[in-house]
Amino acid sequence: xxxxxxxxxxxxxxxxxxxxxxxxxxxxxxxxxxxxxxxxxxxxxxxxxxxxxxxxxxxxxxxxxxxxxxxxxxxxxxxxxxxxxxxxxxxxxxxxxxxxxxxxxxxxxxxxxxxxxxxxxxxxxxxxxxxxxxxxxxxxxxxxxxxxxxxxxxxxxxxxxxxxxxxxxxxxxxxxxxxxxxxxxxxxxxxxxxxxxxxxxxxxxxxxxxxxxxxxxxxxxxxxxxxxxxxxxxxxxxxxxxxxxxxxxxxxxxxxxxxxxxxxxxxxxxxxxxxxxxxxxxxxxxxxxxxxxxxxxxxxxxxxxxxxxxxxxxxxxxxxxxxxxxxxxxxxxxxxxxxxxxxxxxxxxxxxxxxxxxxxxxxxxxxxxxxxxxxxxxxxxxxxxxxxxxxxxxxxxxxxxxxxxxxxxxxxxxxxxxxxxxxxxxxxxxxxxxxxxxxxxxxxxxxxxxxxxxxxxxxxxxxxxxxxxxxxxxxxxxxxxxxxxxxxxxxxxxxxxxxxxxxxxxxxxxxxxxxxxxxxxxxxxxxxxxxxxxxxxxxxxxxxxxxxxxxxxxxxxxxxxxxxx
Amino acid sequence: xxxxxxxxxxxxxxxxxxxxxxxxxxxxxxxxxxxxxxxxxxxxxxxxxxxxxxxxxxxxxxxxxxxxxxxxxxxxxxxxxxxxxxxxxxxxxxxxxxxxxxxxxxxxxxxxxxxxxxxxxxxxxxxxxxxxxxxxxxxxxxxxxxxxxxxxxxxxxxxxxxxxxxxxxxxxxxxxxxxxxxxxxxxxxxxxxxxxxxxxxxxxxxxxxxxxxxxxxxxxxxxxxxxxxxxxxxxxxxxxxxxxxxxxxxxxxxxxxxxxxxxxxxxxxxxxxxxxxxxxxxxxxxxxxxxxxxxxxxxxxxxxxxxxxxxxxxxxxxxxxxxxxxxxxxxxxxxxx
Numbered sequence: 001x002x003x004x005x006x007x008x009x010x011x012x013x014x015x016x017x018x019x020x021x022x023x024x025x026x027x028x029x030x031x032x033x034x035x036x037x038x039x040x041x042x043x044x045x046x047x048x049x050x051x052x053x054x055x056x057x058x059x060x061x062x063x064x065x066x067x068x069x070x071x072x073x074x075x076x077x078x079x080x081x082x083x084x085x086x087x088x089x090x091x092x093x094x095x096x097x098x099x100x101x102x103x104x105x106x107x108x109x110x111x112x113x114x115x116x117x118x119x120x121x122x123x124x125x126x127x128x129x130x131x132x133x134x135x136x137x138x139x140x141x142x143x144x145x146x147x148x149x150x151x152x153x154x155x156x157x158x159x160x161x162x163x164x165x166x167x168x169x170x171x172x173x174x175x176x177x178x179x180x181x182x183x184x185x186x187x188x189x190x191x192x193x194x195x196x197x198x199x200x201x202x203x204x205x206x207x208x209x210x211x212x213x214x215x216x217x218x219x220x221x222x223x224x225x226x227x228x229x230x231x232x233x234x235x236x237x238x239x240x241x242x243x244x245x246x247x248x249x250x251x252x253x254x255x256x257x258x259x260x261x262x263x264x265x266x267x268x269x270x271x272x273x274x275x276x277x278x279x280x281x282x283x284x285x286x287x288x289x290x291x292x293x294x295x296x297x298x299x300x301x302x303x304x305x306x307x308x309x310x311x312x313x314x315x316x317x318x319x320x321x322x323x324x325x326x327x328x329x330x331x332x333x334x335x336x337x338x339x340x341x342x343x344x345x346x347x348x349x350x351x352x353x354x355x356x357x358x359x360x361x362x363x364x365x366x367x368x369x370x371x372x373x374x375x376x377x378x379x380x381x382x383x384x385x386x387x388x389x390x391x392x393x394x395x396x397x398x399x400x401x402x403x404x405x406x407x408x409x410x411x412x413x414x415x416x417x418x419x420x421x422x423x424x425x426x427x428x429x430x431x432x433x434x435x436x437x438x439x440x441x442x443x444x445x446x447x448x449x450x451x452x453x454x455x456x457x458x459x460x461x462x463x464x465x466x467x468x469x470x471x472x473x474x475x476x477x478x479x480x481x482x483x484x485x486x487x488x489x490x491x492x493x494x495x496x497x498x499x500x501x502x503x504x505x506x507x508x509x510x511x512x513x514x515x516x517x518x519x520x521x522x523x524x525x526x527x528x529x530x531x532x533x534x535x536x537x538x539x540x541x542x543x544x545x546x547x548x549x550x551x552x553x554x555x556x557x558x559x560x561x562x563x564x565x
Numbered sequence: 566x567x568x569x570x571x572x573x574x575x576x577x578x579x580x581x582x583x584x585x586x587x588x589x590x591x592x593x594x595x596x597x598x599x600x601x602x603x604x605x606x607x608x609x610x611x612x613x614x615x616x617x618x619x620x621x622x623x624x625x626x627x628x629x630x631x632x633x634x635x636x637x638x639x640x641x642x643x644x645x646x647x648x649x650x651x652x653x654x655x656x657x658x659x660x661x662x663x664x665x666x667x668x669x670x671x672x673x674x675x676x677x678x679x680x681x682x683x684x685x686x687x688x689x690x691x692x693x694x695x696x697x698x699x700x701x702x703x704x705x706x707x708x709x710x711x712x713x714x715x716x717x718x719x720x721x722x723x724x725x726x727x728x729x730x731x732x733x734x735x736x737x738x739x740x741x742x743x744x745x746x747x748x749x750x751x752x753x754x755x756x757x758x759x760x761x762x763x764x765x766x767x768x769x770x771x772x773x774x775x776x777x778x779x780x781x782x783x784x785x786x787x788x789x790x791x792x793x794x795x796x797x798x799x800x801x802x803x804x805x806x807x808x809x810x811x812x813x814x815x816x817x818x819x820x821x822x823x824x825x826x827x828x829x830x831x832x833x834x835x836x837x838x839x840x841x842x843x844x845x846x847x848x849x850x851x852x853x854x855x856x857x858x859x860x861x862x863x864x865x866x867x868x869x870x871x872x873x874x875x876x877x878x879x880x881x882x883x884x885x886x887x888x889x890x891x892x893x894x895x896x897x898x899x900x901x902x
Contacts, residue, residue, distance in 0.1 A: 024711055025843045027877045038884065044711055061847070061879040066869055070848035103866065104852050129841065148706065151689075153851045155841040221725045 001029060003047040009055055011479065012064065012093050012353035014071065014187045015130035016043040016183035018510050019496075021139065026130055028093075032057045039063055039334065065097050073104035075188055076125040077456045083197065083372040084189035087226070087507065107153070114159055118194055119178035119346040120503070122146075124156050126190035133191045141181050142475040145174045147277035152290055175295045175564075179288040179494040180342030180366075180503015193342045193504060197369040203334050203362065204247040208371075210328055213248040214314050214393075215338040217403030218499040219253055219367055225506045225513070226371035227381045232516030234524060237386020243370075245379050245386060253389040254337070255396030257314025258403045258412070262533035263428045263543065264307040264557050265409075266416035269489060271426065274465060280301040280469075280487040283409045285309040287347035288494035288503075290561065293476060297481065298563035306558040307418070309404060311337045311344060311496075312353055314393060314455065315360035316556035321542050322393060330358060337364040340404070342528055343494070352562075355555045366504025395538035398528030405518050406472040406498035407455060409450035410491040414445050414459060414468075415532045421462035428534040429543050443531050450520070451497060451515065454480060472497060510517055566654030567647050567671050569741060570596075577738035581626075581749065582616060582695075583791065583810040584881075586738065593729065595649055598637035598725035610724040613645045613654035613701070613879035617662060617731040618684050618693030622834075623793030624813045626750035628662050629732040629762040631828040634735055635666065639673050644741055645727055646678050652724075654679045656731075657698050660686050689795075690838035694882055695728045697840070708840035711878035730811075751808060753780050754793075755816035771814060772804035785819040786899045795885035798892040824898050828857060828890055835886045849872065850886060 002018075004011050015026040024044040031042050034052035054060060068376040072090055079085050084268040094101055111124030121414050122133065134157060135147040149158045182191040188550045203211055221365050236253075243251045252313040265283070274283050284290050284304045308316070315337070319330040330399060337344060347353070348361035365373075374381055388394065399415055402408030416428065447457035448468065456469045466488045471477050473496035480490065500517035501509055530536060570589050578588040587788045600609040609775025615638065619627040631638060642654045646832065656679060663683045684692055691697050696710035699721050702804055720726020729737075732750060739745040749767035757780040765777060771790055776780040789796040799806070808814060817827070827894045834852040841847045853870045856863055875887040 022711065025879060027844050029878070030877050038878075041877075059876060062869060063873050066849075066873045067877060068843045070844050070852060073852070074848065104855070107851070129844075129847065152709075152836060152839040152841045152847055155847075321783075 001042045004042060004055065011042050011055060012068070012096075013043060013088075014089060014128060017132055017135075017185055017187075017508075019140070020132060020135040020185065023131055023135070026071060026128070028064055028071070030060055030063045030067070031055050032060050032492070046106060054330050058399045061097075065099050068093050068097065068103070069099050069103065070109040071128045072099070072101045073106060074108055074128050076106050076109055076189075078126065081198075082189055083192070083195060083368055084507075086372070086375050088189070089187055100208070111156065113198060114162075115194060116159075116176040117178055117346045118349055120176065120180050120183055120191065120340045121194050122157055122182065122191045124190070126188055127157060128188050128190070129155060130187060131157075132185040132187065136181040136185040140185075141177075141473070141494070142337075143174060143177060143179075143476070145176045146182065167427075172381070176289040176293075177291045177295070177474065177494060178343035178346045178503075182503075183342060184501075184503045184507060184509050185503055187507075193369065195365075195369055196345070196363045197365055197373055200336050200363050200365055200369075201373070202335070202394075209332055209334045210249050211247070211334045211336065212250045212252060212318055213336050213338060214252040214254050214311065214318070216311065216340055216344075216404065216499060217258060217401050218340045218502065218505075218517065218521065219338055219370070220524075221404070221517040222500065222505050223367055223371060224381070224426050226368070226375075229382060230516070231303050231450065231513040232518075232520035234520050235386075236524075237388065238381055238384045239338075240389050241384040241387040242374055242379055244382050245378060245384065245501065246373060248336070251387075251389045252314060252318065252393040253311050253396055253402075254314050255400035256536070256539060257310035257312070257317070258285075258395045258400035259395075259397050259437070259533040259536040259539040260313040260317070260543065260557070261307055261310045261403075262399055262409075262412040262416050263539065264313070265305045266413045266420060266533070267427055268305050268307060269413060269417050270420045273466070273488065279314070280484060280490045281305055283413075283491040284559075284561075285403065285409055285412045285492050286495075288343040288344070289474065289492040291343065291346070291564070292477075292492075292494065294561055300484075301563070303484075304561055305324045308353065308557060308559045308561070309347065310400075311339065311364075312347070312360060312559070313557065315348075316355050317542050319355065319358060319360055320556060325392075327361050330356075334362045334457060336362065337361050338367070338370050339364055339497045340367050341495075342366060342503040342506045344504075352560055356552070367502075367506055368504060371506065379424060392538040392541070395536055396528075397533050398525035398531035399533045400536075401521050401524045401528065404499040405449070406493045406496075407450070407470045407491065408498060408521070409493075410448045410468060410489070411445045412468050412533055414448075414461065414466075415443060416534045418442060418461045419532065419534055421464060429540065429547060448491070451511070451518075569737075572740050572743070573737060576736070576745040577747075578733065578736050578740060578745070580621050580730055581732035581736070582813065583621075583795075585809070588729065588733060591717060591729070592621040592645070592648065594715075597726045598718045599726055600718075601613070603811040608650070610647045610722070611651040612721040612724055612726040613642055613649065613651045614683065614695075614698060614721070614726060615642050615656045615731050615734050616656065616693065616695065616698060617697065617773075619659055619662070620684075620690045620693035620787075621792035621795060621811060621813070623752065623754050623789075623796070623815045624811045625752045626762050626812060627663075628686060629752075629813050630732055630735050630750060631658075631662060631670070632639055633668050635669055635673055636763075637669070637735045637738040638777045639677075639679060639734075640741075641736070641738035642679055644737055645675060645885075647732070649725075649727060651727070655682045655702060656680070657682050657684055657702070659684045659693075667735060680807060690834075691840045691882060694880060696880075698728065701706075708842050709882070711879075742749070749812055751778070752811075752813040753778055753816070754813070755788075756786065756821060757782060757816045762861055768807065770805050770838040771808055772810055773803070774814060775816070780814075780816065782816055782818065787819065788815050789815040791819065795882070795888060798896055800896045801898060819897075822891070827893065829854070831886075831889055832857060843883065845873050845877045846879065846883035846886065 029041040074396040220236040399412035
């Protein structure tokens with residue numbers, strides 16, 4: 001498969017994903033090898049010198065087309081509202097190979113849809129039994145929430161709790177963390193986010209409301225892929241422009257929220273280190289990781305930073321600080337988050353994150369849902385004139401952008417924590433002391449970057465030695481949880497390589513593509529005018545505004561966690 | 566002991582599971598396998614499995630052999646364990662045989678490295694496929710594994726594993742003692758007077774086996790060779806050929822059997838026994854039955870689905886599923902019509 005791909009020979013594939021183990025079950029990549037009795041699947045065959053391979057012989061055509069046809073008959077088409085429609089492999093292959101889709105009657109129309117909170121769902125009537133979701137959940141993420149029930153034509157992907165009966169209820173305990181890796185590895189949209197684009201569309205038509213979009217750091221380096229741009233193409237300006245075109249009144253950058261998060265979290269880290277709080281401290285901006293702790297390791301809840309995540313910080317300030325500024329009643333503001341993530345949908349619906357009794361985020365859509373809305377409205381993204389995000393919540397530092405990468409949150413917090421320690425301050429809001437000018441704090445902490453599964457380092461922050469670890473994907477968490485005492489500060493991102501590899505990102509998302517998105521984020525950081533969160537003047541103003549707000553400040557900046565069963 | 570390979574070679578042993586692979590070649594491959602190089606530097610763990618699942622309807626010889634010559638089979642397994650310095654040997658036994666033979670086998674095994682592993686009742690037809698057996702023993706989902714790697718290099722828990730049919734171990738034991746007489750066990754069933762398992766010379770033709778066992782029918786008939794669901798079908802004029810596969814011959818009276826009913830039975834069997842892994846088998850057989858049960862059969866689609874099954878299935882069972890139907894049509898009903 002790889003060899004064919006590298007040489008520009010097209011082979012169709014459904015169950016094949018370069019980041020998962022080869023399963024060879026869809027049988028659509030069959031090729032004919034001279035001298036072999038049966039056809040071989042390209043995905044599972046090692047290319048060797050001397051093999052004589054036909055990729056389009058009569059036999060190959062017959063088997064490939066028939067297997068595609070058989071698979072199509074498993075998939076109940078819901079094209080009109082399916083966000084996969086514009087990049088659906090099934091439709092693409094049907095067209096390409098002129099396959100009759102109607103010789104067999106649909107056999108899965110009665111299959112159930114399993115919904116996981118408000119974040120992810122698996123629609124059995126669209127499933128083609130490729131098992132990528134199982135691999136993503138069980139091998140990649142090691143959550144083991146999905147299993148295969150039944151055999152033959154009755155097999156079905158279900159949550160582990162399904163069908164265990166009373167006797168077996170305790171047999172396997174696992175819960176979904178909503179990371180969406182099943183969805184981003186599904187070739188046909190059977191596993192997918194629980195979409196909210198229809199609700200957003202409706203909100204956009206409601207002229208009585210001010211509708212605000214806020215978009216995550218990693219969207220700007222991945223959305224372009226949906227429109228034929230190369231992975232890692234930086235299109236911050238087009239993202240803003242396209243959101244405006246869709247009808248959003250204001251567009252803010254969650255980077256602003258990320259700078260707030262960095263400052264709040266760095267302050268807490270410094271405080272814990274100085275005053276001996278629970279260590280190691282964990283980052284909490286990944287909602288799938290938070291769910292993991294609450295469900296699997298509630299004993300570690302005190303170790304999570306109390307800081308809210310960037311989307312919540314940003315939304316909290318929109319509905320308080322900004323609302324006051326532009327003199328609009330917060331109840332007339334609708335906030336829509338555009339996230340590379342499915343778990344953010346769940347986070348936004350956590351009741352403990354309400355401020356003054358109000359939901360902060362009304363809807364969360366994924367990168368894919370945004371792409372669908374843009375295509376549906378026939379907007380030519382690549383041709384749009386770039387625009388700047390609205391102020392004041394559009395300002396950001398380079399430290400915020402790298403939140404989208406594994407290690408980025410850690411690096412941002414370290415930049416600010418070092419500043420706090422060097423200047424002997426407890427708060428980023430404190431008046432600068434006279435020795436500030438001679439303070440040389442570092443910017444780059446390269447040890448925490450990169451694609452490794454676990455990144456460890458010891459950093460010296462103004463004489464304080466901190467042992468840090470970055471867990472790149474929840475599948476890598478086990479060894480770290482077994483050695484917690486070794487560390488002072490740990491970043492965890494549930495998705496491999498962080499939000500750039502998030503469950504809501506464009507399909508395909510592969511290591512190779514993720515790497516390009518990562519490089520782009522670090523490029524934005526390196527070129528940013530301001531690279532430390534505490535140098536974001538607008539963010540500092542917002543924090544100062546909150547300073548004497550007592551309970552409101554608590555609500556906007558911090559959160560609490562609880563054990564979940 | 567070191568000359569066991571040459572003894573096996575001299576006896577010309579081939580596997581009795583159905584595929585007819587050379588025994589010496591397989592044993593040699595496991596002997597030479599070094600396992601996963603990253604696993605451990607010390608001794609490479611190896612395993613031996615004797616397959617007595619006998620899941621193919623119409624084949625009963627493994628049960629018969631274990632009933633009468635269990636000591637030989639166990640001796641064969643022990644020879645393999647010694648030859649490979651294997652950690653353990655499993656007798657993978659179907660549940661009915663277990664109930665019947667448990668006591669006898671247990672007393673023979675005593676404190677050797679052999680253990681009886683009962684084939685789970687729900688594991689079905691596919692639970693007898695060699696790489697599916699590995700999954701069963703490891704407690705994984707019961708379905709075939711992707712090959713390569715083959716069990717000889719990466720079997721149980723990734724370790725080199727020798728899997729042979731129970732009859733093969735019986736033959737090894739005989740060959741080691743210099744008493745292998747070039748015989749094999751034939752299971753004969755169907756519309757014939759003397760159903761049963763017979764030990765006869767291993768190079769007989771189908772016709773000779775039927776005649777020697779006094780089973781050659783006087784009425785119009787056809788036979789299925791190799792098992793009731795995966796064997797190839799031949800008409801009465803095609804019987805001068807060796808008995809392939811697991812040595813089973815099933816006799817069908819033409820008067821008593823109806824084409825439609827036979828094919829439907831096979832398809833029903835495969836629909837319920839397909840593990841569900843690959844599209845040609847899971848979907849293909851299901852659709853084959855659909856197409857076949859329609860009043861007006863779309864023969865082109867039917868044949869395409871069959872060809873696809875043999876061409877593109879994941880495992881040998883998928884490939885085999887097409888054999889009886891294709892051969893029945895070609896050798897019996899095509900001839901007739």
